[in-house]
Amino acid sequence: MSTAAAPRALPLFRWGLAALAGVVALIVSLPLLALLAAAGGWTSSARAASSSVNAAALDEWMADDVPGSPLVGLGRVFVAEGVRNGIDPRALVAIARHESVLGTEGSGAGINNAFGWGPAIPFSSWEQNIATVARGLATNYLGRGRTTLADIQPVWAPVGATNDPGDLNSAWVEAVGRFYADLGGDPTLPITLEAQGGALGAGATIGPGGLATPTGGLGTLSGGPGEGTHDYGAWPNNWQSDRAVDISLPFGSPLFAVQAGEIVRIGGDATRFDGRFGGAQLTIESADDAYYYAHLSGIVVGEGDRVALGQLIGFSGAANGVDHLHLGVMRRDPVALAGVG
Structure with a gap:
């Protein structure tokens, strides 16, 4: 009372x-x-x-x-x-x-x-x-x-x-x-x-090349580079969209920094999950690569922050009515980095 x-x-x-x-x-x-x-x-x-x-x-x-x-x-x-x-x-x-x-x-x-x-x-x-x-x-x-x-x-x-x-x-x-x-x-x-x-939960896990898995190994692979909305010829035709995977996992699951680096951009809206670009987005630039996380329900870091390998950066959300994380990778293989089945 x-x-x-x-x-x-x-x-x-x-x-x-x-x-x-x-x-x-x-x-x-x-x-x-x-x-x-x-x-x-x-x-x-x-x-x-x-x-x-x-x-x-x-x-x-x-x-x-x-x-x-x-x-x-x-x-x-x-x-x-x-x-x-x-x-x-x-x-x-x-x-x-x-x-x-x-x-x-x-x-x-x-x-x-x-x-x-x-x-x-x-x-x-x-x-x-x-x-x-x-x-x-x-x-x-x-x-x-x-x-x-x-x-x-x-x-x-x-x-x-x-x-x-x-x-x-x-x-x-x-x-x-x-x-x-x-x-x-x-x-x-x-x-x-x-x-x-x-x-x-269990926190980040270490995957290929000593890098952290973005979801701690949680979830399943539901889309790969060039597939569906990641079509190489479809707008916006950039690495964030084309060189990307979708990882299906429950809304609100913790997400981790694949590699140590700097948060160079935060955008989107963590309160709206309708449409192809629902949720918030952030980009991490490391010494030799860049990582784009999309459809987030919450972000717990800020632009300009330095993040450590495996550090919590936010929580997953949804887009187009589907709970998932979209992970784009500039240079490395996003399928291997996903660390899920």
Whole structure:
């Protein structure tokens, strides 16, 4: 039962990722997880065993936990808004699970407010609700040093609040933490993507010639150089389009720098995925090659940044209604670099 401050129209911000270059695995606090299990509700599950953040995984978890939830199918929105604001999307899902049983119970169910935000502000859609809460969390909580669930609770759900006569807020940290742990997050750490390294799954892997695989080996090859929209004679007729592969993988999957280099260009729109050129794009120039990533749902580096081999640079998205990464390579063989079947 939240008493979170009413959200304002505030600009988004880009979060720093210097610490993420070497993060490839989640370090879970075993004593806390044991405590959560003993408290009831949380047990080691198959869902938590594969904790990579992507839209399909979140939708599967929500459908399994609350069949019929109106939030099922909005995994893409949770991922896109979480990434855009530097928040682990799993934390957003966990809060919505506790506050409204994923939009099915409480006053928020009738006003598209899955988070108790405001605490009872009506929204025109669930998508607007998720976007507003992600912005508000980033600015009014994380931006003010309230980064863990324990830090967030005194403002979001203060004990003794007049709208909480049953003292439910006293269990907020434990309850949200239980769902977050089941989703694969670490309730003891900040809920930022930077801190929750487990959101990266296994991280980058090393492929041919000592270069990193762009998706960590995740996905399948669905298009090669000269095929389909990569036709050598078709517009725009450049290496970014012609010398490219498509890698099918879940929306919101982490992407890594194939080679150390500089981010020389960022473009596109990480909120639109319709049409051939949907999503955001970035280009990395290395000492001897260049790499073009397209259809991204989020980018966590900036133009002019230097990136290390295998560093997280963003998250995959979609174009023309198909979830995939488009990877163009100026000189090397893009099929070999893809590192997938």
